[in-house]
Amino acid sequence: MTIRAGLAALFTAATLVAAPASGQDYPDHPVEFIVPWSPGGGSDTLMRLIAGNIAPYLGVEMPIINMPGVGGTVGLREASRRDADGYTISQVHEGLLVAHETDITDQNWDTFDPIALMTASPQYLVVHPTEDYTDFDEFVEFAKAHPGEITMGVTLGGVPHLHAAMIEQAYGLQFQYVGYEGTGERVRALVGGNLDAAIGDISSSLQFVENGDLQFLAVGSPERMAATPDVPTFMELGSDLELNVTRGIVMPKGAPQEAKDKLEAALEALSKDATYIEQTNNAGAEVMFRGQEAYATYLGKLDDTVKSLSEVLAP
Template identity: 25%
Template sequence: MFRQVVRQVFSQVFSHVRTFALAAIAAASLLGAGSAQAAFPERPITLIVPWAAGGGTDAVARQIANMLERDLKQPVNVVNRTGGSGVVGHQAIATAAPDGYTFGLITLEINLMHWAGLTDLTFEKYTPLALVNQDPAAIHVKADAPYKNVKELFAHIKANPNKVVASGTGQGGSWHVALAGLMQADGVSPGSIRWVPSTGAATALTDLAAGGVDFVACSMPEAEALIKAGRIRSLVFFSPTRAPNFPDVPTTEEATGHKVHKGVWRGFAAPKGLPKEIAAQYETAIKKAWDSAEFKEFMNRRGFDMIYLDSAKFGEFMKVDNEDNGKALKSLGLAK
């Protein structure tokens, strides 16, 4: 009888100990899972840039990468994946594993390439993180041009179809599309000018100053040297607010009544399907870097305009931008 009672007691004690041990193991597992999740990142991160080293997009990416390294306590390695007019790098970002260890700095071209038939890749293939920069377009003419404002230039184009010559980028490039959007909004056919493709704004501006073209569409920073030299002047700035360095140049709304705010932009994005908690961590870190005096000084020194949109607003921005670019490229006969 005594032995039976002892066995029962030991059996009950063992049962309680076993239950407690299982509970402790389960709790430890949950804590371990939480710790692993909170530990992101645990290894180096790759930041893909779809454009060549040394350019503006590369410079912005490297500046942010340096600042994220300090915040995330892991190396952020910038990798330039060039080729295919931006397709190669944008594709590499979209097709990477959505685990947070690969993200990229995407650009306006993601909303141009598929319209041109270069790829089926669109902005919808990404998890937007933050828009950090947009350089609005502007229209520039020779200093002695007869047009006092952009309305007079557009009236001259209407009166002289296919005679006015413009440049600024390649056919269907960023500045060409921005110009087409404003012309279309103001009732001027984008196809009524002769667009001379150029290798970049610098080449086009040199042609403008020499009298080889009638006007150029490009950013204000790109034209700054010739403006300050008194060789060219700007008629309109494609932004909701005037440029701080050029306060005398009216915005599109002031000059035409149209809210056409177009230009080149850069924003951070990750592959579609990135876990929400990791996306939020990136968004917080990027905003912290963007808000810093260090980043502001870098952007001002480079002449880049600062704009910030969070993940949700960046996604909405890309949707509208994509639709606008489609309309512009169709008006130019360049959409596939």
């Protein structure tokens, strides 16, 4: 019996050593961050700010691995295949929902466990100055009287297209879409008078607004932006629209709840860090924290909207 007891004790000890760390021990080694975009872009820059500042709050490092391709879906596919142990995370934004609905990928937001929304880049309705309308209400009135005549610059099948279609749906309008690859390209076309309107943001458009070359009519943030205090939100203008490019953290589905809770708490603490906030603002975005439940609610509501606009967004 003594030998059997000794062997049993050795077996138990070996099992404990071999067993993966429980959620209560999380994290006990670095958490790998798959960023599904190329180095140097907006998402990569903002995610590196998270990774570079998280260690004091999470207790471990967060090395980044860039896996770009097909609008972010290559890296997300790899992330979805990783073990759901809390040691792999990735990043999503609205583009994933559009890519899913337009059959670019079979993944969607609920392929993953949302952990926290971290940043938002509020999007603006930007117009070339005209005597036809001087504010948003006049713009809506003109657009209703001239359906299909306002040329709207977007990335066809992309997030700007989604945002413009959401404006159409909310106010009963009809635009004539003109496709451009990037924000800078369509803003330049707008400044040159080749477009009537576009979806833009602070970093791409503010200098032209300040010069009088363009005009912001409305912003998609929940509250007015400090940089543009005179620009009303769409919510003020009678709709429930949030037009943001948000960036949030997700885990492979089925991760331990303790791991999800601990990462969420670390990210929430980071969202209040003055240095991190300043760095994010300098990168052209706002810190907008929402935890697991609120972030999932936001993505679910947006997904319903994307589905309702699938015919408009189809290539």
